Amino acid sequence: MIRVLLVDDQHLIRAGLRMLCEAQPDIEVVGEAGSGREAIPLAARLRPDVVVMDLRMPSVDGITATSRILADRPTTRILVLTTFGDDDHLYPALTAGACGFLLKDAPPAELLDGIRRAAVGDSPFSPEVLRRLVQRAVRAHAGGPRPVSGLTARERDVLTLVAEGLSNTEIADRLHIGVTTVKTHITSLMTKTDSPNRVRLALFGRAA
Structure with a gap:
């Protein structure tokens, strides 16, 4: 409940x-x-x-x-x-x-x-x-997003889906992995991209 x-x-x-x-x-x-x-x-x-x-x-x-x-x-x-x-x-x-x-x-x-x-x-x-947030993020990264090294292939898959606005459950279903695994990947992505929250991570993924 x-x-x-x-x-x-x-x-x-x-x-x-x-x-x-x-x-x-x-x-x-x-x-x-x-x-x-x-x-x-x-x-x-x-x-x-x-x-x-x-x-x-x-x-x-x-x-x-x-x-x-x-x-x-x-x-x-x-x-x-x-x-x-x-x-x-x-x-x-x-x-x-x-x-x-x-x-x-x-x-x-x-x-x-x-x-x-x-x-x-x-x-x-x-x-x-969300559209306005994305437009602002794109303008802020007009010179190209800050490159991030060290992302695994699975983390890049998760980042793409976060940027599309999918929930953790939807990402898990799409990638055929557990919700807990999705949460682990998102925590890692937030650290690697210096994103303080999921919103910033989604915007990073859209601008990348």
Whole structure:
């Protein structure tokens, strides 16, 4: 069961998200918060697997709350769900430690898939947000990506699939290896490419 904490200053948004999540057999909403200030102690007490986090909220915003929650419990997965997909919100949220970034106009199935992917260690992004990340990465590597030596053939296979946005389970199925093996390869790739998280690794793979 995936334990979810909903954080949004609009009650109707939280109510809709709760109804959507609780209709799923594998997702349990363990709490709600109307601000980042409320979310920080709730996350510490309830220990959710995934926090669905709005960004613009009174008192303490979602970016600050994300940073504080992860400082206390780094294993928490924080999935941003916001109306604002611009760079002024995207990059600060990723820097704070958010694992994914979805827009509020995303289809319900995309949101549910995002929660599930976040829970297993993946990084879900709305397609338009991912495209902008990739375009920025390509521009940053206009002179050619930094070469990385020492990657095994299997690591290169995994890197290619991470760059395509596949989940760990999908990569395991595609390469006919175990999910644990995929996680081991990804950890090695993050070290070798100096990527602090899966998002940066995916962008590296796309720009390479």
